[in-house]
Every structure is written in C-alpha cells, then in structure tokens.
Amino acid sequence: MYHRDEGADTETLKQDILDHLEAAQLSTGYVVASSEPIPTFNQPGDNPPHAKAKARYEEIVRNEFICTQEHGSEHAPVPVVFTHTDGRLHYSGPESGDEFVSDLASAIAAARGADEPPQEKVGFGAA
Numbered sequence: 001m002y003h004r005d006e007g008a009d010t011e012t013l014k015q016d017i018l019d020h021l022e023a024a025q026l027s028t029g030y031v032v033a034s035s036e037p038i039p040t041f042n043q044p045g046d047n048p049p050h051a052k053a054k055a056r057y058e059e060i061v062r063n064e065f066i067c068t069q070e071h072g073s074e075h076a077p078v079p080v081v082f083t084h085t086d087g088r089l090h091y092s093g094p095e096s097g098d099e100f101v102s103d104l105a106s107a108i109a110a111a112r113g114a115d116e117p118p119q120e121k122v123g124f125g126a127a
Helices: 015-024 051-060 094-112
Strands: 030-033 064-067 082-085 088-091
Touching (some): 015 051, 030 051, 051 064
C-alpha cells in the first residue's frame, strides 16, 4: 500500500490500491488481517504488520478491521467466526470464538492419542 521509489527518502501511499479495495467492498465489508498484533506506531524498517496500513484500512472498511492475533484479546486470541446464512456472511464477534477454542483443544488431544504406543497392528501385514 506504501512504496518508496528508488532514491526517495519517504514512502508514498498508492491510492489506486485503496481505491480498488473500496470499489470491491460489499455493504457488509470487513478487513481481516491474519497477522501478529499490530503495533500502535512503526519504526523505520519494521516488518508487517504495519500501523500505517491498519489506519488506512480502517478509513475505508464499512464495518470492522479485525486482526486475528488481537481477536478477543492480544493475550488470549480466539478464532474469527463468520457464518453464511440467507446468502450473506455474518460476523459473530469475538465472544463466539470461545466455543471453538475448547473444541480445538479437544480435537488436538484426540489427535495426539495416548502416551503408550498402539497395541494392535494396522495396515499392511496386520494379521
């Protein structure tokens, strides 16, 4: 969204990119950044996520800017949940992610299995 031309000291905003994003936005538009928490301000040379980009996205988004690692809270993020009903997407809010966190923990525990190795042979050569 910002670019520093060769030999230039400062970055310039590429307004055409923002114009394209705004033109493609639906009435229920959200911007979801899949990133680490976004700092309040940036230092020169910082890697994304950038506070400057977040500020620009917040200017054009109709509903909400959502950062995945800040969703719920920065210290305890929860999944971003959208549902599809009546031909539309609906954002469920950070409180809806709580049920998915416990489901995810259960799924991880089940996938890891027991501490002991399997006792039954499976697959090729099983009797």
